Amino acid sequence: xxxxxxxxxxxxxxxxxxxxxxxxxxxxxxxxxxxxxxxxxxxxxxxxxxxxxxxxxxxxxxxxxxxxxxxxxxxxxxxxxxxxxxxxxxxxxxxxxxxxxxxxxxxxxxxxxxxxxxxxxxxxxxxxxxxxxxxxxxxxxxxxxxxxxxxxxxxxxxxxxxxxxxxxxxxxxxxxxxxxxxxxxxxxxxxxxxxxxxxxxxxxxxxxxxxxxxxxxxxxxxxxxxxxxxxxxxxxxxxxxxxxxxxxxxxxxxxxxxxxxxxxxxxxxxxxxxxxxxxxxxxxxxxxxxxxxxxxxxxxxxx
Numbered sequence: 001x002x003x004x005x006x007x008x009x010x011x012x013x014x015x016x017x018x019x020x021x022x023x024x025x026x027x028x029x030x031x032x033x034x035x036x037x038x039x040x041x042x043x044x045x046x047x048x049x050x051x052x053x054x055x056x057x058x059x060x061x062x063x064x065x066x067x068x069x070x071x072x073x074x075x076x077x078x079x080x081x082x083x084x085x086x087x088x089x090x091x092x093x094x095x096x097x098x099x100x101x102x103x104x105x106x107x108x109x110x111x112x113x114x115x116x117x118x119x120x121x122x123x124x125x126x127x128x129x130x131x132x133x134x135x136x137x138x139x140x141x142x143x144x145x146x147x148x149x150x151x152x153x154x155x156x157x158x159x160x161x162x163x164x165x166x167x168x169x170x171x172x173x174x175x176x177x178x179x180x181x182x183x184x185x186x187x188x189x190x191x192x193x194x195x196x197x198x199x200x201x202x203x204x205x206x207x208x209x210x211x212x213x214x215x216x217x218x219x220x221x222x223x224x225x226x227x228x229x230x231x232x233x234x235x236x237x238x239x240x241x242x243x244x245x246x247x248x249x250x251x252x253x254x255x256x257x258x259x260x261x262x263x264x265x266x267x268x269x270x271x272x273x274x275x276x277x278x279x280x281x282x283x284x285x286x287x288x289x290x291x292x293x294x295x296x297x298x299x300x301x302x303x
Contacts, residue, residue: 001027001188002027002030002064002248003030003246003249004026004029004031004065004092004095004096004246004250005029005030005031005085006251007031007095007096007249008031008032008034008087008091008093008094008095009023009026009031009033009034009095009096009097009098009249010033010034010036010083010096010097010098010140011023011026011033011034011035011098011100012031012036012072012074012086012092012097012098012099012100012101012132012133012136013036013037013074013098013099013100013101013102013103013132013155014035014036014037014047014053014098014100015035015037015039015050015051015052015056016037016052016056016208016209016210017083017100017102017206017208017209017210017278018100018118018155018181018203018206018208018238018241019037019056019100019101019155019253020035020051020056020059020096020238020240021237021238021240021241021242022098022100022153022155022238022245022246023056023057023059023060023243024056024059024238024242024246025063025081025243025246026060026065026076026096026098026242026245027059027060027061027063027064027065027066027067028063028064028065028246028248029061029065029246029249029250030064030065031065031066031095031096031249032065032066032068032091032298033057033065033066033067033068033088033257034065034068034071034083035053035056035057035068035070036053036070036072036074037053037056037061037071037072038072038103039051039052039053039072039087039166040052040054040069040225041052041054041113041162041211042106043071045103045105045144046301047103047106047210047280048125048186049210049246050267051303052069053071053208054069055067056069062081064189066178069084069103070086072100074132074133074135074136075131075132075135076268077130077135077139079142079266080135080136080138081137081139084139084140084143084225084230084248085292087095088143089117089170091281093143093146093147093210094140094150094248095144095147095150095151095249096144096150096152096153096245097136097137097140097144097150097151097152097153098137098152098155098245099130099132099133099137099152099153099154099155100155101128101129101132101133101136102128102129102155103128104124104125104129104176104182105210105302107121107122107124107128108121108125108170108172108285109121109122109170109171110153110167110169110170110173111170112170112173112234113171114172115154115225116176117171117172119216120167121172122170122172123170123208125173125176126172126175126176126179127178129176129177129179130176130179131268133183134183137187139150141187141191144196144264145194145196148194148195148196148197149195149196149197149252149254150191150194150197151188151196151197151198151199151248152191152196152197152198152199152236153198153199153200153201153245153248153253154180154181154183154184154198154199154200154201154251155180155199155200155202155203155241156177156178156180156181156201156202156261157177157202158175158177158178158179158202158236158239158284159201159202159262159263159284160168160178160181160200160261161261162284162287162288163177163178163181164260166292169178170218171230172250180201181199181208183200183269184198184199184259184260185198185200185259185261187260188223188258188259191258192214192258195255195257197254197259198257198258198259199248199254199257199258199259199260199261199262200247200260200261200262201244201245201248201261201262201263201264201267202241202261202262202263202264202284203233203236203238203240203241203244203283203286204234204236204240204263204264204265204281204282204283204284204286205231205235205236205264205283206235206236206237206238206240206241207211207219207235207236207237207238208238211235212225213234215228215229219237221268226297230296231286231291231297232302233285233297233298233299234280234281234282234286234287234290234291234302235281235283235302236264236265236275236283237275237276239275239276240264240268240273240275241264242277243264243273243274243275244262244266244267244273246262247250247267247270247271247273248267250301253272262277263282263283263284264281264283265280265281265282265283265284266282266284268280268282269282279303280303281299281302281303282303285302285303286299287303290302
């Protein structure tokens with residue numbers, strides 16, 4: 001069923017990873033999806049990776065939706081404002097905004113105290129993680145609130161419950177991901193009078209292109225990586241969080257999640273969707289009960 005036929009979505013940060021998976025699944029549900037990022041077939045961002053927004057748009061089309069690729073630097077207010085004006089002109093509406101801009105994997109210095117961490121890299125991380133989301137919401141939400149049931153999804157790493165009691169290996173990373181969760185709660189408050197909703201969603205241990213490269217595997221043979229990192233057995237594809245967002249976008253009672261922080265695993269249990277391999281990985285419960293508890297890797301009962 002194409003639950004999102006006639007809906008218009010904007011996935012900010014859709015070049016790769018979660019953003020790409022979300023864009024594809026919104027397309028599979030019938031939406032028109034604007035996919036934005038900095039890397040195109042003719043120009044790469046500081047990531048210097050091969051994935052492009054054009055490829056993402058083509059994958060959206062292949063899934064059954066309509067993908068529209070637009071190069072946008074979400075730290076540039078003029079570029080963001082220009083795109084929302086284009087969406088208004090071409091579609092006359094915006095139903096779903098996914099703030100997935102990140103782009104800071106290579107900036108993090110793990111387990112390095114603040115007095116040793118590079119300030120330039122740390123502040124760049126915060127700008128990419130927080131400023132981009134605020135700039136995008138600032139320009140996009142006046143169009144989104146024109147219709148009831150508009151949805152903003154803030155993509156982060158970790159649930160509020162998990163992040164509240166766990167140090168995320170860097171003060172800058174910790175602030176970045178926890179700030180996005182709080183941002184969803186604040187937006188939920190501001191959107192409520194317009195019958196629109198904001199939700200923070202986290203994937204689990206996601207098999208992004210960068211993560212697969214790190215372990216030297218492909219999606220087809222990802223389990224080979226468990227020989228190096230046994231707990232990778234709980235990992236999930238980017239399409240899993242994509243299906244989580246599509247399920248929220250197609251739920252007429254989505255307001256029950258307004259302002260909350262939820263994981264792809266929890267949403268899978270609620271809506272019944274599965275990952276590409278037919279499983280339902282529940283990463284955050286696994287992290288607490290298995291990995292953080294010092295137990296041997298075993299995903300039985302967790303996927």
